[in-house]
Amino acid sequence: MKLELSLAEEFGAHLADGTRAAEFRLRRIEPYVDLTREIVLDFTGVRNSNSSFMNALVAGMVEQHGEGVLDHLVFKGCNPPVRVLVEAAIDLGLRKIEGRIDA
Amino acid sequence: MVFSLPASINADGLLPFLSLIGTPVGVGEIVLDFSALRRVSPAALVALVATANRWRTGGRQVHFRGLESCVITGYLQRMDVLSACGVELPEAFQRHKAQGRFVPVRKVDCGVDVMGHAMAACLAPGGDEYGNPLTAVYDLAWYVITETANNARQHSGGTGYAAAQVARSEGLVRLALADNGRGILRSFQEAGLPWSRGTNDIGAIRKAIQPFISSKGGPTNEGVGLTLVNELARLARAWLLIISGSGALRLKPDGTTSTESLPANGFFQGTLLTMVFRQDRVRDFAAMLQEAKNATGLLRRRERPGRFEA
Numbered sequence: 001m002k003l004e005l006s007l008a009e010e011f012g013a014h015l016a017d018g019t020r021a022a023e024f025r026l027r028r029i030e031p032y033v034d035l036t037r038e039i040v041l042d043f044t045g046v047r048n049s050n051s052s053f054m055n056a057l058v059a060g061m062v063e064q065h066g067e068g069v070l071d072h073l074v075f076k077g078c079n080p081p082v083r084v085l086v087e088a089a090i091d092l093g094l095r096k097i098e099g100r101i102d103a
Numbered sequence: 104m105v106f107s108l109p110a111s112i113n114a115d116g117l118l119p120f121l122s123l124i125g126t127p128v129g130v131g132e133i134v135l136d137f138s139a140l141r142r143v144s145p146a147a148l149v150a151l152v153a154t155a156n157r158w159r160t161g162g163r164q165v166h167f168r169g170l171e172s173c174v175i176t177g178y179l180q181r182m183d184v185l186s187a188c189g190v191e192l193p194e195a196f197q198r199h200k201a202q203g204r205f206v207p208v209r210k211v212d213c214g215v216d217v218m219g220h221a222m223a224a225c226l227a228p229g230g231d232e233y234g235n236p237l238t239a240v241y242d243l244a245w246y247v248i249t250e251t252a253n254n255a256r257q258h259s260g261g262t263g264y265a266a267a268q269v270a271r272s273e274g275l276v277r278l279a280l281a282d283n284g285r286g287i288l289r290s291f292q293e294a295g296l297p298w299s300r301g302t303n304d305i306g307a308i309r310k311a312i313q314p315f316i317s318s319k320g321g322p323t324n325e326g327v328g329l330t331l332v333n334e335l336a337r338l339a340r341a342w343l344l345i346i347s348g349s350g351a352l353r354l355k356p357d358g359t360t361s362t363e364s365l366p367a368n369g370f371f372q373g374t375l376l377t378m379v380f381r382q383d384r385v386r387d388f389a390a391m392l393q394e395a396k397n398a399t400g401l402l403r404r405r406e407r408p409g410r411f412e413a
Contacts, residue, residue: 011216012216012217013220014216014217014219014220014245014249015216016215016216016219016249016252016253017213017215017216017253018253019257040412047220047231048220048242048245048246050245050246050249050250050253050328051250051327051328051331052249052250052253052328055327070409070410073409073410074410074411074412075409075410075411075412076411076412076413077412077413078411079233079389080389081242081388081389081392083389083411084389084392084393084396084402085392086409086411087402087409088396088401088402090409091401091402091403092327092401
């Protein structure tokens with residue numbers, strides 16, 4: 001089974017609110033992580049995002065499920081700044097697993 | 104209590120102005136006298152609106168005096184300063200499009216994403232289209248506005264206000280956001296962060312620009328917003344000023360950072376961030392963001408960066 005979620009359909013072209021991202025992750029992604037072969041987060045149509053949103057969406061998922069979740073996650077249609085934010089959010093999730101962040 | 108606003112409130116005049124309006128107001132009505140005012144920056148405007156509305160929501164009567172003799176009353180009206188403070192005054196001019204010139208004072212509400220777009224698109228017309236000469240300016244403005252506005256909404260406990268201006272002849276963009284909340288130091292202290300008990304406002308601002316320092320914590324706050332705003336400002340060779348409580352942190356275009364206390368034992372209740380950058384120094388936002396993440400240690404080189412598809 002494959003789960004494909006369009007961020008632009010859910011949030012529009014501008015992704016800034018980390019609270020909404022965290023709610024979306026818990027409600028729309030987390031329940032399916034162990035049930036699906038692949039989860040596609042489709043950023044097509046997303047014009048911009050900030051770290052608050054991306055960390056709440058992606059870092060939390062990596063922290064929760066470990067590095068292995070990256071085998072099941074596909075980030076589609078990212079423009080260059082969005083891709084940087086996704087990569088940094090993955091890195092943040094991995095750091096949290098490694099226990100480097102204690103702020 | 105009467106506050107007579109000085110003739111000029113920009114650049115070097117901002118900190119003394121914040122000390123002035125931060126003076127304890129005692130009891131009774133508060134009067135703001137605008138008759139001498141001639142020049143004012145967006146930073147001073149949002150600080151004024153945030154403070155006036157703090158007084159008003161605290162039950163104080165705030166009167167605006169001297170607007171009939173103030174030479175920039177029309178500008179204050181165009182910037183929606185008066186209406187943001189609940190002052191109604193007939194407008195003796197026709198409003199023109201603000202696009203590419205200024206963003207009137209607006210309250211930071213729950214639609215930070217849309218507000219960020221509206222402000223950035225106003226400052227950089229056409230920049231929301233890929234390949235436009237102002238694309239990177241739009242992207243930088245959107246990022247700074249949304250991360251700072253998120254801080255005002257989620258951490259301050261008060262109300263935030265934003266405004267901006269473009270000086271077209273110099274190609275300068277001036278962004279400013281201020282809130283009338285608890286300030287950075289108290290935000291850390293109320294979160295129970297142990298180190299915050301032994302620091303002051305300047306120490307708290309310095310701490311806030313370090314990565315992974317947040318008064319809220321995950322899953323929605325990772326403490327990187329202000330860190331990246333500071334680093335992006337450095338890369339854009341911008342002026343950045345962060346003021347909270349009695350402290351101020353200043354980043355200059357040459358990359359040097361300095362701190363100072365507000366003059367005359369002044370105290371700004373809330374947090375103010377203002378950034379001024381030249382449009383021609385911002386060309387590739389993705390590259391800037393990557394460099395900012397690398398420089399702050401927020402992005403390491405890894406073998407598995409994730410699976411990306413076009």
